[in-house]
Amino acid sequence: MARPPVDLLQGTLDLLILRTLRSGPQHGWAISERIEQISQDVLQVNQGSLYPALHRLEHQGWIRAEWGVSELGRRARFYELTAAGRKQLQFETELWERTSAAIGRVLKFA
Amino acid sequence: MTLTDLRLRLRALVFRGRAERELLEELEFHREMQHRRLRATGLDDADATRRSRARFGSTALVADECRDARGIGWFETLFQDARYALRSFRRAPMFALTVVATISLGLGLNTAVFTIFNAYVLKPFAVRDPYSLYSFEYQSAGRFHRVTWNQYEELRRDNRIFTEMFAQRRQLITRIEGHTAFALLVTGNYFRMLGIDAAIGRTLEPSDTATPGASAVVVISHAVWQQHFGGDPRIVGRKILVQGHPCEVVGVAREGFVGLDFSPSHDIWLPITLQHQLEDGADLFAPNSPATVDVIGRLDPAVTTRTAEAALLVWAKAATRTLPEEDRATNVWLESRSSSIPLTPMVIFALSPIAAAFGLVLLIACANVANMMLARGMARQREIGIRLTLGAARRRLVRQLVTESVMLAVPAGLLGFVVSRLAIDASVRAMFATLPSEFTEFVRVAPLPPDTRVLAFMVIVAVLTGVAFGLAPALQTTRSNIVQMARGDFGSDYGPWRLRNALVVGQITASVALLITATVLVRSAQHVARIDPGLRTRDVVTIDARDEARPRLAAALQASPIVSLIASASTIPLDATAPEVGATVSPGGDLVRIRYRYVSSSYFDLFDLPVLSGRTFTPDEARAGAPVAIVSASAAARLWPGASPVGQTLHLVPDRRIAATARIRRFETVQVVGVSRDYAADLGNSGPMTAAIHFPADVNAPGSGLIVRVIGEPEAARRALTITLDAAAPGAVQQIHKLQEFVAGRLYPFRAAYAVAAAVGLLALLLTITGVYGVVSYLVTQRAKEISIRFALGADVGKIVTLVVRHSLRLAWLGLCAGTLIALGGARIFGWRVMMLKAFDPFSYVAGILVVVVACVVASCVPAFRASKIDPMQMLRAD
Numbered sequence: 004m005a006r007p008p009v010d011l012l013q014g015t016l017d018l019l020i021l022r023t024l025r026s027g028p029q030h031g032w033a034i035s036e037r038i039e040q041i042s043q044d045v046l047q048v049n050q051g052s053l054y055p056a057l058h059r060l061e062h063q064g065w066i067r068a069e070w071g072v073s074e075l076g077r078r079a080r081f082y083e084l085t086a087a088g089r090k091q092l093q094f095e096t097e098l099w100e101r102t103s104a105a106i107g108r109v110l111k112f113a
Numbered sequence: 114m115t116l117t118d119l120r121l122r123l124r125a126l127v128f129r130g131r132a133e134r135e136l137l138e139e140l141e142f143h144r145e146m147q148h149r150r151l152r153a154t155g156l157d158d159a160d161a162t163r164r165s166r167a168r169f170g171s172t173a174l175v176a177d178e179c180r181d182a183r184g185i186g187w188f189e190t191l192f193q194d195a196r197y198a199l200r201s202f203r204r205a206p207m208f209a210l211t212v213v214a215t216i217s218l219g220l221g222l223n224t225a226v227f228t229i230f231n232a233y234v235l236k237p238f239a240v241r242d243p244y245s246l247y248s249f250e251y252q253s254a255g256r257f258h259r260v261t262w263n264q265y266e267e268l269r270r271d272n273r274i275f276t277e278m279f280a281q282r283r284q285l286i287t288r289i290e291g292h293t294a295f296a297l298l299v300t301g302n303y304f305r306m307l308g309i310d311a312a313i314g315r316t317l318e319p320s321d322t323a324t325p326g327a328s329a330v331v332v333i334s335h336a337v338w339q340q341h342f343g344g345d346p347r348i349v350g351r352k353i354l355v356q357g358h359p360c361e362v363v364g365v366a367r368e369g370f371v372g373l374d375f376s377p378s379h380d381i382w383l384p385i386t387l388q389h390q391l392e393d394g395a396d397l398f399a400p401n402s403p404a405t406v407d408v409i410g411r412l413d414p415a416v417t418t419r420t421a422e423a424a425l426l427v428w429a430k431a432a433t434r435t436l437p438e439e440d441r442a443t444n445v446w447l448e449s450r451s452s453s454i455p456l457t458p459m460v461i462f463a464l465s466p467i468a469a470a471f472g473l474v475l476l477i478a479c480a481n482v483a484n485m486m487l488a489r490g491m492a493r494q495r496e497i498g499i500r501l502t503l504g505a506a507r508r509r510l511v512r513q514l515v516t517e518s519v520m521l522a523v524p525a526g527l528l529g530f531v532v533s534r535l536a537i538d539a540s541v542r543a544m545f546a547t548l549p550s551e552f553t554e555f556v557r558v559a560p561l562p563p564d565t566r567v568l569a570f571m572v573i574v575a576v577l578t579g580v581a582f583g584l585a586p587a588l589q590t591t592r593s594n595i596v597q598m599a600r601g602d603f604g605s606d607y608g609p610w611r612l613r614n615a616l617v618v619g620q621i622t623a624s625v626a627l628l629i630t631a632t633v634l635v636r637s638a639q640h641v642a643r644i645d646p647g648l649r650t651r652d653v654v655t656i657d658a659r660d661e662a663r664p665r666l667a668a669a670l671q672a673s674p675i676v677s678l679i680a681s682a683s684t685i686p687l688d689a690t691a692p693e694v695g696a697t698v699s700p701g702g703d704l705v706r707i708r709y710r711y712v713s714s715s716y717f718d719l720f721d722l723p724v725l726s727g728r729t730f731t732p733d734e735a736r737a738g739a740p741v742a743i744v745s746a747s748a749a750a751r752l753w754p755g756a757s758p759v760g761q762t763l764h765l766v767p768d769r770r771i772a773a774t775a776r777i778r779r780f781e782t783v784q785v786v787g788v789s790r791d792y793a794a795d796l797g798n799s800g801p802m803t804a805a806i807h808f809p810a811d812v813n814a815p816g817s818g819l820i821v822r823v824i825g826e827p828e829a830a831r832r833a834l835t836i837t838l839d840a841a842a843p844g845a846v847q848q849i850h851k852l853q854e855f856v857a858g859r860l861y862p863f864r865a866a867y868a869v870a871a872a873v874g875l876l877a878l879l880l881t882i883t884g885v886y887g888v889v890s891y892l893v894t895q896r897a898k899e900i901s902i903r904f905a906l907g908a909d910v911g912k913i914v915t916l917v918v919r920h921s922l923r924l925a926w927l928g929l930c931a932g933t934l935i936a937l938g939g940a941r942i943f944g945w946r947v948m949m950l951k952a953f954d955p956f957s958y959v960a961g962i963l964v965v966v967v968a969c970v971v972a973s974c975v976p977a978f979r980a981s982k983i984d985p986m987q988m989l990r991a992d
Contacts, residue, residue, distance in 0.1 A: 031139065032146040050143060050168075051175050055182040062182070064117035070135075073142075075149075080139045 016048070016056050018099055021084065021092040024066060028083040030073060031057060057082060065091045136176055144169050190509075194516035201517065208489060209521060211883065212482050216525035216578055218876060219478030220571070221532025226471045227570050228537060232559040233453045234460065235566060238373055241308025243451040246373070247275075247418070248409045251429035252444035259405035262397050264432050268408065272428065274421045275410030279303045282388060282397070282406055284379065286555075287356050287847050290341050291835070293554035294380040296355060297372060298388055304332070304366070306411065307373075312338070314349035314364025321384040325398040329390070331360040332382045335368040354844030355383060356391040357659055369560075373409070375453040377557035393660040393815060403772065409450055422447050439769075453559065466939065470873050473623045475574070477877055479581045480616040481884040486518065486586035487613060488891035511587045518583025526575035530563070533571075537561050547864065549857040551850050613888060614924055620884045621928025621965060622935065624877035629936040629961035631870035636954055638863035644801055646856060647792030648686055649721040652823050653852040654831050655685045656838070660815040662845030667813055669841035670821055675830050678822040680719040681810060683711040683776075685818040686794035687855035694777055695766035696806065698752055704766055707748050708795055708802060711776065711810035711817060717743075717789055719822050727759035727787030730809040739809055740780040743787040748804035758785045763806070783808065796859065820852075827851045878968055885972035889921050893980040901985035910981040917980055921973035922966070929962050936961070 023034050034057075035048040060066045065088035073079040084092070124132065144165050151161035169175070202209040237243035250257040260268065265280045272278075282298040301323075304316035312335055321328040331353065333342075342348050352359045360383060371378030385406070389396040397404040412421055422445050429442035449455040490497070497510060541561075545553055658666050670676050684691040695704035714730040717723070725746060734741055742763060749758040763785055767777045793801030810817060823830035831851055838846050893900070900913055940952030951957075 030142070032143045035143075050140075051170055051178065054140060054143075054175055055178040058179045058182040062118045062121055077142065077145075078138070079142050080135070 015099070016052055017060060018092070018095045019046070019048075020053075020056060020060060020082075021065065021088055021095065024082055024084045024088070025092065028069075028071070028081040030071075030079040030081050032079075034082070060088070063091075064088075136179055137172070140169075140172055140175060140179075144172070190512070191516065194513045195520060197513060198517040198520045202520075205489075208485065212485060212521045212582075213525045213528060215478045215482055215880065215883065216522065216582070217528035217532050219475035219880075220526060220529030220574060220578065221536060222873075222876070223471050223475050223574060224529060224533035224567065224571050225536040225540075226467065228533060228561050228563060228567050229559075230464070230468075231564070231566050231570075232561050233375055234456050235452060236564065237451040238453075239369060240373070241306075242411070244449070245411045245414065246409055246450040247412050247421070247447050248407055248450050249425055249448070250446045251425070251433070251442040252446060253433065253442050254439040257446060258442075259407055260432075261402060261405055265406055265408055267432065268428060272410075272424070274413060274416050274424050276413050277302065277306050278408055278410035279306055280385060280406035280408055282385060282392070284374075284377075285356070285392065287391075288844070289337075289353055289355060289381065291839075292341055293848070294337065295377050295557075296381045296383060296391070297379045298383050298385045298391065300385050303382065309367050309370050311364035312367055313346055314362070316364055316366060317382060317384060322386045325386045325388075325396075326390055327386060328384050329358065329360045329387060330363045330384065331355060332364050332366055333362060334366050334371055334378075334380050336371070337380045338365045355381065356847070357662060357842060357844035358387070358390050360387070371557075373450050373453075375557065375559035377555065378559075403774075418447055470627060470870075473627070474873055474876055474880070475578065477620045477623050477880045477884065479578050480620055481880050481887065482521075482578075482582040483586055484613060484616055484884055484887040484891070486514075486582060488887050488894065490514070490586050511584075514587035515580075515583045518587070519579050522575055522579030522583070525578075526571060529575065530571060534563070543868075544865070548861065549854045551854045552858055552861070613891070617884055617888050617924050618928045618931070620877075620881045621925050621969070622931040624874065624881040624968075625929055625932025625961055625965050626935040626939065627870065627874035627877045628964055629933065629957055630939065631867065631874035632957035632960050633936075633940070633952060633954055634863060634867035634870050636957055637951055638860060638867050640951060641796070641860055641863055644793055644796075646687060646794065647722075647790070647803075648794065648852075649719070649822070650687070650852040650856055652827050652830075653719070654821050654823050654827065654834060655688065655848075655850050655852055655855075656819040656821070656834075656846060657685075657848040658819065658838070658842070659845045659847070662842035663813045663815070663819075665842045666819065666838055666845065669837055670819070670834075673834065673837055675824045675833060676821045677824055678715055678719045679713075679812060680715040680820045681711075681713045681812045681814060681817045682716060682820060683810065683814075683817045685820060685852075685855075686710075686720070686792070687852060687859065688818070688850075690795045691805070692777075694806070695768070696752065697764045697766065698761065700764055702764075705748075705751055705804075707744075707751075707804045707806050709777070709806040709808065711738075711808045711814065713810055713812045713814075715812070716807070716820070719820060720792070722789050722792060724787045724789050726757060727785070729787055734786075735809045736811050737809075738776075738779070738811070738814075740783045741786045741809060742783040743789050743807040744785055745789050745803055745805040746791045748806060749785075749788050751804055758788060761785050827853065878964065881965065882968045882972040885921050885924075885969050886975060888924070889917060889973040890976040890979075892920060893917060893976045897980075897983055900980050901983050904983065904985040913981045914974070914977040917977035918970055918973050921969050925966060925969040929965060932965070933958060933962065 019038050020034055023029060023037050029037070031053060035050070035053055038046055038048050057066070057068075061068050061082070065085060066082045067085050068080050068082050070078060071081040147165040147168060148161045151164055152158065156164065240246075250259055252258070262280070265278075269278055279300045279302050281300070281303070285296040285298065287294055287296050299317065299322075301317050301319035301321045304310070305318070309316060311332070314332075316332050317330070321330055333348070338344060338348060348362050349364060351362050353362060354360075366382070371380075372382075383391065385397070388404070389398065395402050395404040397406070412418070416424075425445040425447065426442065429445050433441045448457075454460055500510060501507065541558055544558075545556070548556060656666070667679065670679050691708040691710050693706045694709050696707050697704050714732060714735045717729050724743065727743070729743065730739075730741065733739070744752070744758055744763075752758060752763070753761060761784070762782050764782050765777065765780065767775070771777060789805075789807070791803035792805075793803060794805070795802045812819070821834070823834070828851065831849060835846070835849055838849070900916075903913065903916075936958065937953070
C-alpha cells in the first residue's frame with residue numbers, strides 16, 4: 004500500500020453499504036470485504052463504524068436483517084435492502100454525484 | 114421515529130437477552146472471518162487470533178456503539194442508573210428514608226392546601242357554562258349597593274349585556290325539621306339558567322315566581338333529602354314548614370348541586386315571591402321598597418367584561434339619577450361567579466401569607482434535601498473523582514445523580530399524595546371535632562376530591578422539587594478538578610459555601626418567623642380565653658325568631674317552668690358585634706364612638722349586670738322606647754370623666770349613611786338614667802370594648818333576639834325549649850343556642866390558626882434541625898483533615914466541638930435576625946386585621962428565637978461529637 008487508507012467521510016459509509024447490498028443480501032464481513040476490494044483497498048471499513056452503521060440503517064428501515072447460513076456453513080446475519088432502502092440509495096447516490104461534481108468543478112476552476 | 118424503529122426498539126427491550134446474544138454472535142462471526150483470512154495469508158493460529166483481535170479493536174466498545182445505534186443505550190443507561198441508585202439507597206437507607214419523608218411532607222402539605230384552594234377558587238361550579246356567570250353591584254360614595262326589584266326588572270328588560278339573568282335574596286338561616294338550613298330565595302329561572310335538573314320531582318320554574326305570595330313551593334338539596342328525609346321518594350308533594358310557613362316540596366335538586374356558593378352552601382330554594390312571607394322587614398315587591406336582590410347574569414359571549422362594566426355604569430347612573438348626590442352610582446363592580454371565591458388580585462393578596470408559609474415549608478424541605486445530597490455528594494467525592502479520572506463523562510455522572518434524585522422524588526410524590534389526603538381528612542375531622550357543637554350545623558366544607566388540577570399540580574411540583582434538590586448538587590459535585598484528583602486530592606476546594614450557607618440561613622429564617630407567629634397566636638388564644646365576658650353565660654339560651662311569632666313565643670317562654678327570666682337585645686352579646694354610634698356630651702363636641710344595643714329592662718338582671726348608679730328602665734320606658742339610656746361604667750368615664758352621668762344629656766350623631774328610618778335616628782338626645790357595670794360583649798383590635806350604651810326596648814320589639822335564663826342543665830333546657838317553642842309557633846324559631854357556645858366560638862378562630870401555625874412551625878423546625886445537621890455533617894467531613902491536624906497539634910475534644918457548634922451558630926445568627934424581622938413585618942402588615950392579636954408580644958419573639966437556637970446547637974452536637982472521634986493518624990494517612 005503506497006498510501007494510507009482513506010477514512011470514510013461521515014455519511015458516505017451508509018451510501019456504500021446500501022450500494023453494496025443492491026446486488027443481494029450480504030453479511031457484515033462480506034460488505035466490508037467488498038467495499039475494500041472494489042475500492043482497491045483505498046477505502047478501509049472500520050468494524051467499529053460498520054456494525055453501528057448497519058444497526059442504524061436497520062432502525063431507519065432501509066435494510067432488513069435476517070439470520071442465514073454463510074458460504075462456509077456458519078450462522079451469519081444477512082442484511083438486505085428494503086424498498087425504502089432502494090429509494091434512499093437512489094436519493095443518496097444522486098446527492099453524492101451532485102456534490103462530488105460540484106466539488107470537482109470547484110477544484111478545477113476555482 | 115418510524116414504525117420499524119419502534120418495533121426494533123421494543124424487541125430490543127423485551128428480548129434483551131436475545132438481542133444481546135445475537136449482537137455478540139454477529140461481531141464474533143466477523144472476527145472469525147478475519148481470522149480465517151489472516152490464516153489464509155499464512156499466519157499461524159495464534160498470530161492470526163492476535164492480529165484479528167487487534168484489527169477489530171474492543172468488542173465491548175463496538176457492541177456498545179451498536180447498542181447506542183439501536184437506541185437501547187438509553188434504556189440500558191437508565192436501567193443501570195436505577196440499579197446503581199437502588200444499591201446506594203440500600204447502603205444508606207436512612208438517607209433515602211429521610212429524603213423521601215422530608216419531600217413527601219412538604220409536597221403533601223402543599224398539595225393539601227392547593228386542593229382546598231382549588232375547590233374554593235379554581236374549580237368551576239358544575240353548572241352550565243360557569244365562566245359566563247357574573248354578579249354585579251354598583252358603587253356610590255364608597256359603598257356597594259345591590260339593586261331593588263324594580264331595578265332588576267328594568268335591567269332584565271333592557272340590557273344587551275346579559276343573555277339571561279336571575280335574582281336572589283341574601284341567604285336565610287332557618288330551621289327545617291329541627292335542623293339548621295340555609296335557604297335561598299330565587300327567581301323562577303334560576304335552575305333553568307344554571308342547567309340544573311331535578312333528581313326527583315321538578316325544580317323551580319318561572320311560573321312559580323309570577324305573582325308575589327302565590328306559589329308556596331320549595332326545592333331541597335340532595336344532601337338534605339338524604340340526611341333529613343332518609344332519601345324518601347314520597348317527599349315530593351309533602352308540606353314542610355319554612356320560617357313557619359308551609360311550603361310544598363316539589364322536587365330534589367340534582368345530586369351535588371349546592372348553589373353558587375360553598376361558604377356556606379345552600380340547602381333549600383324557594384321562589385323569591387315568598388320573600389314577604391318568609392322574611393321579616395320590608396316587602397321586596399312593595400313600591401319604593403328598600404329591600405334589594407343580588408343579580409347574577411350570563412354575559413353575552415360577544416361582550417367583554419370591560420364593555421359590560423361600562424354599559425352597566427351607564428344604566429346604574431340612569432337608574433340612580435333621581436337620588437341624592439351621594440347615593441348616585443359612580444362605579445360598577447362585575448364579579449365572576451364561576452367558583453365560590455373569584456380569583457381576583459384581592460383574593461390572591463389575602464391568601465398570599467398562607468401560600469407563602471406552606472411554600473416556605475416545601476422550599477425548606479428542598480433546601481434540606483439539596484443540602485443532604487450535597488453533603489453526600491461530598492462524601493462520595495472520592496468515588497466520583499475516580500470515575501471522572503477514569504474517563505466517565507460528566508454528563509453521564511450528572512445523569513446518574515439526577516436519576517437518583519428522581520428515584521427519590523417519585524416515591525416522595527406518591528407518599529406526598531397520601532399525606533395530602535390524610536392531612537385534608539384529618540383537618541376536616543379535627544375541625545368538626547373541635548368546633549363548639551352547635552356550630553357544626555353551620556359549617557359546610559366544599560367537596561375536596563383530588564381532580565386533574567390537583568394531580569397536575571402534584572406532578573409539576575414533584576418534578577420541580579426533584580430537579581431542584583437533585584440537579585444543583587449533581588452539577589456541584591461533578592465539577593471537580595481532574596488534575597487535582599489525579600494527584601489523589603479528592604477534597605474539593607469548590608466549597609459552594611455561599612449557596613449552602615444561604616440555604617441554611619433561609620431555613621432558620623423561615624422557622625424563626627413561623628415559630629414566632631405560632632407563639633403569638635397561641636398566646637393570643639390564651640389571652641382571649643382568659644377574658645371574662647363579665648356576663649352570666651352558664652345558663653343562658655338565646656333565640657332568634659320571626660317577628661310575627663314574637664308574642665306567641667314570649668307567652669310560651671313566660672309559661673315555661675324552666676325559664677326564670679326573659680330579656681331581649683337588638684344584638685345578642687358575644688354572638689355578633691353591636692353597631693356603633695357617635696356620642697357627645699354637648700352639641701358639636703368631641704365625638705366618641707360607642708357600641709349600642711336596644712335592650713329590655715330585664716337585660717341587666719338576666720346577665721347579672723348590676724346598675725351601679727341611677728336606675729334601670731321602667732316598663733313604660735321599655736314599651737315606649739323612651740329617649741333614655743343606661744351607659745356602661747367605662748362609657749361614663751370616657752364621656753363624663755370624674756362626674757356622675759346620671760341625669761345628663763347625651764347627644765347622638767349617627768353616620769350619614771344610616772337610613773333615615775333607622776331606630777337610632779329617632780332621637781337626637783337621650784337622658785342617661787343609669788350606669789351599669791362593664792362587660793366584654795364585643796372584642797376589638799386592642800381588647801374587649803367595654804364602653805356601651807343601652808336604649809330601652811320592649812321584649813317583643815321586632816328585629817331583636819330573645820334571651821332567657823333557664824333552670825337546670827342548659828343543653829336539656831335548650832332541647833325542651835325547642836319543643837315548647839315549636840309547638841307554640843311552628844317553624845318560627847330560626848336559631849336557638851346556648852350562650853356558652855358563643856364564648857367557645859369566639860376563641861375558635863384563634864385555636865384553629867394557632868394549630869395550623871404551630872404545625873407548620875414545628876415542621877419547619879424539624880426540617881431546620883435536619884438541615885443544620887446536614888450542613889454541619891458536611892462541614893465535618895470537609896474539614897476532617899483540618900480537624901485531625903488540630904488534634905495532632907494537641908486540640909482537645911471540647912475545642913473541636915466548640916469549633917463546630919460555633920460555626921452553626923454563626924449561620925443561625927443571620928437567620929435569627931432575618932426571621933425576627935420577617936415576623937415583625939408580617940405583624941405590621943397583617944396583625945392589625947386580626948382582633949385581639951398581640952402581634953408584638955416580646956415573650957413570643959424570645960421564645961421562638963430560643964427554640965431555634967437550642968435546635969441549632971442540638972443539631973450540630975451530633976456531628977460535632979463525630980468530629981471529635983476522628984482518628985487523626987488514620988485521617989492523615991488516607992490522602
